[in-house]
Structures are given as C-alpha cells and as structure tokens.
Amino acid sequence: MSLAERNLEPADVTQEAEGRWRELLQPDALVATVTLCLGVALFAFNEFFVSTALPTAVAEFGGAALLSWAFTLYLVFAIVGGALAANLKARFGARSTLIAAALVFVTGTVIATAASGMPEVLAGRLLQGLGEGVIAAVCYALIPELFPPRLVPKVFGAEAIVWATAAFAGPLISGLLTEYWSWRAAFFVNVPAAAIFIALVVAIVPKPQQGGSAAGSIPLLRIIAFGFGILLISLSNTAGSVYATTALLVAALAIFVSTIKLDRRSPDAILPFNAFAIGRPLGTGLWVVLLMPLAQASGSVYLVYALQRLWGFGPTAAGFSSALMAMSWSATAILVASLRSHDFRVQLIWTGPLLLWLGLIGLTLAVGTGEHRLVFIGQIAIGTGFGVSWGTLSQLLMDVSSIDERDRTSTLLPTLQSAGYAIGAAVFGVTANARGFDEGAGDRVMSAALFGVFALGCVVAAAALFFGIRTLRLMRRRERAL
Known part of the structure; x- marks a missing residue:
C-alpha cells in the first residue's frame, strides 16, 4: 500500500486537511519527497549549470553562432518529452519511464561532456532536454499518487526550495567548476545526481500492476507538430526582421490551434x-x-x-x-x-x-x-x-x-x-x-x-x-x- 493510500484511509477529516511539514520527514514520505525533489533538481540545476558553463565551451570550440541552439534544442525536446510523458507512463509505468528517461539524460550529459566540437554539445543537449522533459512531467504526475492531498502543498513548497537553491547555488557551483577545473566538470556533475535519482526511483516507485488499462498508441504526428511549433517560436528569436519573426509566430499559432482541435477528436489525446x-x-x-x-x-x-x-x-x-x-x-x-x-x-x-x-x-x-x-x-x-x-x-x-x-x-x-x-x-x-x-x-x-x-x-x-x-x-x- 502506498503512502497516499495509507493516509487516505477513513480517519479524522480535519487532520486530512491540515498536514504537517514534519510528515515529509517520516521514513515512508522522506524518500518519496527526496526523489521528486531530485527530479526537479536535475532540471533546475542543469539549467543554471549549463547557462554558466556553455559560454566557455563555445569559446573553446569557436561555435558562437550555435550558442542559441544549445538552449533551443534543449527547450524544444524538453517540451516534446513532456508531451510524451503521460502516454509513456500509461504504457510502461512510471518506474520504467523515469529510469529510461534518466538514462537518456545521462547519455546526453556524457556526450556533451566528452564533446570535441559544438555538434556533439548540441546532440547532448537534445538528449538532455528529452530526458528531463519526461522526468519533470512524470514527477508532477506522481505527486498525487505518492502523497495524500493534505501533503501535496508541502511537496510543492519543498520543490520551491529546490528551485531557490538552484537559482543561488547553481551559477556559483558551475562558475567555480568552470573557472578552476573545466566546463566539462559542470556538465558531468549531473551524472552522479542522475544515478542517485535512478536508485531512489527503484526504491520508491512501485512496479505497474498487471492487467491495468491498456495505453493507446503514441500520437507521434501531433507530438511532432507541437515540437515544430515550439521550434518555430524559438527560431523567431533569431529572425532577421520583425516581419519574419511575426510570420513564424503566426505559423506556430496556427499549428497549435489546429493540433489542439485534432487532439480533442482523437481517442489517444495528449491534452486533457x-x-x-x-x-x-x-x-x-x-x-x-x-x-x-x-x-x-x-x-x-x-x-x-x-x-x-x-x-x-x-x-x-x-x-x-x-x-x-x-x-x-x-x-x-x-x-x-x-x-x-x-x-x-x-x-x-x-x-x-x-x-x-x-x-x-x-x-x-x-x-x-x-x-x-x-x-x-x-x-x-x-x-x-x-x-x-x-x-x-x-x-x-x-x-x-x-x-x-x-x-x-x-x-x-x-x-x-x-x-x-x-x-x-x-x-x-x-x-x-x-x-x-x-x-x-x-x-x-x-x-x-x-x-x-x-x-x-x-x-x-x-x-x-x-x-x-x-x-x-x-x-x-x-x-x-x-
């Protein structure tokens, strides 16, 4: 029985509405809290680490023209990963999905860390974004599954602490690693964090029950359309004129509207x-x-x-x-x-x-x-x-x-x-x-x-x-x- 199920047994309704911070420190809740917060931390710290270390990598490789693409590809594929997450969770279960996504993230990190030029950095950032998009989305989905309603606000509060810590410590740690060691160290620090995350997922996320509802097919065309729309938006930032930028934004809007309408009529919807x-x-x-x-x-x-x-x-x-x-x-x-x-x-x-x-x-x-x-x-x-x-x-x-x-x-x-x-x-x-x-x-x-x-x-x-x-x-x- 999960933590959420144990805490939702008929009991004191007033207590159900109140919740306490100390409950997150109880053994059965602590590991779940740390796991979800670490999933958020991978996303938050990676964002600050990379934004601080990338300029040094660009200076080493001489790829200044590709700098914006390191952020664009990460963002586009993070959104694509998030769009895929619900379907992957339904099809393979949260446990397998998180482990696979973390391995994709680690693969991207290793590729970027060992890069000999900007193309490898971009490939690594693409995989990092895809993996992190799935991880962040599934971690959100697990909150109501792993915790009773009274503790959900506390979990969001704990995640806010993670974001604030990343905002302060991320640039500082990455700056020190980049300045006194190497920009590659700022990238690689994500690997042990991801390894800990995988171990915690194995420990607390239950295996999917046999005989559950079957997942529908993966709506690849709609996911590609969403991703292409986001790519157009990102490209609009580098367009040479206001007219070109506006045209790209209008095209992206048209893609979003038509794809949302199509999604509502589909039995395998991405959106609620x-x-x-x-x-x-x-x-x-x-x-x-x-x-x-x-x-x-x-x-x-x-x-x-x-x-x-x-x-x-x-x-x-x-x-x-x-x-x-x-x-x-x-x-x-x-x-x-x-x-x-x-x-x-x-x-x-x-x-x-x-x-x-x-x-x-x-x-x-x-x-x-x-x-x-x-x-x-x-x-x-x-x-x-x-x-x-x-x-x-x-x-x-x-x-x-x-x-x-x-x-x-x-x-x-x-x-x-x-x-x-x-x-x-x-x-x-x-x-x-x-x-x-x-x-x-x-x-x-x-x-x-x-x-x-x-x-x-x-x-x-x-x-x-x-x-x-x-x-x-x-x-x-x-x-x-x-």
Missing part, C-alpha cells in the same frame, strides 16, 4: 479533454499556467540587461534581481503551504496573477521614470505572486481532472510552463526589436523599447488575472452543482 476551455475550471486554470510564465518572461529575458545598460549595475548586482524573485517565490510558497485551510489557499489563487501584474507595472514604471528601486520592489511582487498561487493552482488542476485524465493534466503543467517562457521570449523579442532594441541604440531608444516590453507583459498578466478570477468562479459553480 477540457484543456483551454474557458467554461471549465481546468481550461481556465491551464490558461493561467501558460500566461503567468509568458508574462514573466519579459523580466527574465530583459531585466538584467536593463539594469546593466540603463543604470550601470554590474553583473552580480544585476543578477541579484533574479535571486530576489526566486527568494520571494520560495519564501511565499513555504508560507502558503503551511496554511492549514485548503479552501483559503484556493481563494488566494487569483492574488498570484494580481501580484504578477502589479510587479510588472513596477518594472514598467521603473523604466519609464528611471527609478531603479522599483525594479526590486517589482521583482519581490512577481516572486510572491508565483509563490502564493503556483502550488495550489497545480494541485487544484489535478483535483478537478478525472482519474483517467489526471496524468495528462499533471504532465502538462511543467510542459506548459516551459512553453509559456518560450512563447514569451519570442513575443517580447518582436516587441523590443520593433521599438528599436539594439546593442548600439541610445539610452532613450533602449528605454522606450524596454518600456514597451514590460507594458505588454502587464497586458498578458492582466489576462492571467482574468482567467485566475474566472477559475475560482467556475470552481464555486462546480461545487454548488455537486
């Missing part, structure tokens, strides 16, 4: 049936999951550059703004996870997009007025917005999904988050370039371009707020109907 339906809490909640990181991408792409260019901050001081956002995200996530009332946590969901919107208004005003202190206030508000809503919203979307579709919903969450950042980077790139963003532009033109970027981010955040409020209204209507 009500995905993005504005009349269902699952659909509107998924819009929030997409739009919040899309809006925040305006800051993640351009804020550090703005601090250095417009206000003369050094790299470390400018990077502190990102660390400030990560700290506020994690601190708030821990506080919210400690609240004993699940209903109260749900009622706070709409405040997440609200704080994101207010934070982006702060960034817009900072650029418009030249007051850099608004940047740090805005970053705190943005991080707090994610911390107050992200874990609870993720749990809510899992809860409103049917049992048959819960895996599809769970695996979609990290995939949709990555897609939001990718789309946001492209959209804000078009906005900045259209307003004259260029390395040689003057400060006035640069300010105008960044003002447009953050102002558009405010519009996207306002849309996320609309869907957040609508999600709660639809939930109340759903509860009255039950």
Whole structure:
C-alpha cells in the first residue's frame, strides 16, 4: 500500500486537511519527497549549470553562432518529452519511464561532456532536454499518487526550495567548476545526481500492476507538430526582421490551434479533454499556467540587461534581481503551504496573477521614470505572486481532472510552463526589436523599447488575472452543482 493510500484511509477529516511539514520527514514520505525533489533538481540545476558553463565551451570550440541552439534544442525536446510523458507512463509505468528517461539524460550529459566540437554539445543537449522533459512531467504526475492531498502543498513548497537553491547555488557551483577545473566538470556533475535519482526511483516507485488499462498508441504526428511549433517560436528569436519573426509566430499559432482541435477528436489525446476551455475550471486554470510564465518572461529575458545598460549595475548586482524573485517565490510558497485551510489557499489563487501584474507595472514604471528601486520592489511582487498561487493552482488542476485524465493534466503543467517562457521570449523579442532594441541604440531608444516590453507583459498578466478570477468562479459553480 502506498503512502497516499495509507493516509487516505477513513480517519479524522480535519487532520486530512491540515498536514504537517514534519510528515515529509517520516521514513515512508522522506524518500518519496527526496526523489521528486531530485527530479526537479536535475532540471533546475542543469539549467543554471549549463547557462554558466556553455559560454566557455563555445569559446573553446569557436561555435558562437550555435550558442542559441544549445538552449533551443534543449527547450524544444524538453517540451516534446513532456508531451510524451503521460502516454509513456500509461504504457510502461512510471518506474520504467523515469529510469529510461534518466538514462537518456545521462547519455546526453556524457556526450556533451566528452564533446570535441559544438555538434556533439548540441546532440547532448537534445538528449538532455528529452530526458528531463519526461522526468519533470512524470514527477508532477506522481505527486498525487505518492502523497495524500493534505501533503501535496508541502511537496510543492519543498520543490520551491529546490528551485531557490538552484537559482543561488547553481551559477556559483558551475562558475567555480568552470573557472578552476573545466566546463566539462559542470556538465558531468549531473551524472552522479542522475544515478542517485535512478536508485531512489527503484526504491520508491512501485512496479505497474498487471492487467491495468491498456495505453493507446503514441500520437507521434501531433507530438511532432507541437515540437515544430515550439521550434518555430524559438527560431523567431533569431529572425532577421520583425516581419519574419511575426510570420513564424503566426505559423506556430496556427499549428497549435489546429493540433489542439485534432487532439480533442482523437481517442489517444495528449491534452486533457477540457484543456483551454474557458467554461471549465481546468481550461481556465491551464490558461493561467501558460500566461503567468509568458508574462514573466519579459523580466527574465530583459531585466538584467536593463539594469546593466540603463543604470550601470554590474553583473552580480544585476543578477541579484533574479535571486530576489526566486527568494520571494520560495519564501511565499513555504508560507502558503503551511496554511492549514485548503479552501483559503484556493481563494488566494487569483492574488498570484494580481501580484504578477502589479510587479510588472513596477518594472514598467521603473523604466519609464528611471527609478531603479522599483525594479526590486517589482521583482519581490512577481516572486510572491508565483509563490502564493503556483502550488495550489497545480494541485487544484489535478483535483478537478478525472482519474483517467489526471496524468495528462499533471504532465502538462511543467510542459506548459516551459512553453509559456518560450512563447514569451519570442513575443517580447518582436516587441523590443520593433521599438528599436539594439546593442548600439541610445539610452532613450533602449528605454522606450524596454518600456514597451514590460507594458505588454502587464497586458498578458492582466489576462492571467482574468482567467485566475474566472477559475475560482467556475470552481464555486462546480461545487454548488455537486
């Protein structure tokens, strides 16, 4: 009997709603918590390790023109892996899927570590992305399977701690390894971490029961279409003109819309049936999951550059703004996870997009007025917005999904988050370039371009707020109907 099943036996309903942090430290929960957090850590630390070490690898191989592809291929195949995850889990079981994905990730890491040129690095990054996309998605799907509902917020809080640790320690560790040893060491450190992850998976993830429901065929054409759409979005960042970028984005949008319509009619769907339906809490909640990181991408792409260019901050001081956002995200996530009332946590969901919107208004005003202190206030508000809503919203979307579709919903969450950042980077790139963003532009033109970027981010955040409020209204209507 799993930990979730033992804790869901008829007992004290009040206790079921409360949960305690110390329960995650009990022997039967601790290993499961560490396993899922390590799966997140592989993704988080790898992102920070590679972003710090790659420039040195590029300098060694002389492949500067291929630098962006190292990130593009990783992102595209991470999203493809996430799209595959639910089907692979249904077909082979979570245990076998995670082990296989970890081995793919390790293979990619070894190829990149031993590379003698940029083509091998790119091949390694492709495999890393594919493996990590599956791992992150399946780890999300395992949360409601391995833990009772009362502990799910605590698990999301623990994962927030992992992200904050990665944001701080990742660049530091990778920088030290790269500077005093080799960029290859920064890549290779993922191998022992993956080995530990595989051992923990073997220890805690149960083998699939015989006689379970048969999985459908793998929808390769739709997965390829989704991946191609993301590739077009990534390519739009390197297009030579605003018109070419816009054309690529429009083509990607057309692919997504047609593929989603086709997916809804398929018996082997990738997405849950009500995905993005504005009349269902699952659909509107998924819009929030997409739009919040899309809006925040305006800051993640351009804020550090703005601090250095417009206000003369050094790299470390400018990077502190990102660390400030990560700290506020994690601190708030821990506080919210400690609240004993699940209903109260749900009622706070709409405040997440609200704080994101207010934070982006702060960034817009900072650029418009030249007051850099608004940047740090805005970053705190943005991080707090994610911390107050992200874990609870993720749990809510899992809860409103049917049992048959819960895996599809769970695996979609990290995939949709990555897609939001990718789309946001492209959209804000078009906005900045259209307003004259260029390395040689003057400060006035640069300010105008960044003002447009953050102002558009405010519009996207306002849309996320609309869907957040609508999600709660639809939930109340759903509860009255039950």
